[in-house]
Amino acid sequence: MSIGIIVTDRDVSILKQKTEALLPSETPVWVYPDIPAPTEVEMVVVWRHPDGILKTFPNLKLVCSLGAGVEQLFDDPGLPPSVAISRIVDEALSISMRNYVLMAVLNIHKQLRFYQHNQRELRWSKPDPLEIPLRIGVLGLGELGGPIAQNLASLGFAVWGYSQTPRNIEGVHCLHAGSISPSNFASKVNLLICLLPHTKATEGILNLEVFRNMPKGSFLINVARGAHLKEEDLLLAMKEGYIREAWLDVFREEPLPPSHPFWLYDRITITPHVASITNQENAARIIAEDYRRLKEGKPPLFEVNREKGY
Ligand code: GLV
Secondary structure, three states, X not given: XXXXXXXXXXXXXXXXXXXXXXXXXXXXXXXXXXXXXXXXXXXXXXXXXXXXXXHHOOOOOEEEEOOOOOXXXXXOOOOOOOOEEEXXXXXXXXXXXXXXXXHHHHHHHOOHHHHXXXXXXXXXXXXOOOOOOOEEEEEXXXXXXXXXXXXXXXXXXXXXXXXXXXXXXXXXXXXXXXXXXXXXHHOOOOEEEEOOOOOOOOOOOEOHHHHHXXXXXXXXXXXXXXXXEOHHHHHHHHXXXXXXXXXXXXXXXXXXXXXXXXXXXXXXXXXOOOOOOOOHHHHHHHHHHHHHHHHOOOOOOOEOOOOOOO
């Protein structure tokens, strides 16, 4: 029996090599499109897989997403109803995301954009106030959002957290979706950071109503999924003054097309979905362990709940 890696946006030779090294030699790891015997495949590791391909593995038992997000699997009508789904939860992924968010928060807090602009104009000038007093709202308090909220609180920021499941995090005002609407949550803060999973309930959660509930001159960081943001609403909220600056790592269409208006906004920082990328060596350890667990009839390490969608 074997493992198939179906990843279409990057070179996965390290993942293949490291996973194979951790498994007995009778378990080959095949990389799409070079999968010689689909009937042998019991587990696949996917990222941006072609829709419908999962149906071509009649003995498939486990699908592992090569990232934190799994929404692409639920969007695929060919996802077999009986297979288990898992994802990568890894400290390196979490630290990398924490550092990206911290970079963006500190840039905003210390007003780096102001100095960059002045440097281009050869101008020595100090803003008033020197630091922007931030009230930070973290949307999503799971494996990635929880440690980020805690980290920001430990650095002295006032932090609110919003999650589907009630949470308790030291130093963070945790509120859950059952007790507060996204708009009411947004009214408490002047910086929103989105780390939510993409589900039907969170699709378009970053919208004009939410932005209009924030004080004028607020900030947005989206490192979750492009589908969380209604892109035209952000442009309107910027025009109306509610959102002063945005940091975006994810977009509805990726790569972001050259004709997209976001490119032209000086107050939008664009990064190409790099806030946190799965480390292939760490992922190999999780995949090999999940395969062993599969053979022993145990659930995968980080199983996804099909009902919740994450
Ligand atoms: C990246 O976007 C991930 O879900 O890991």
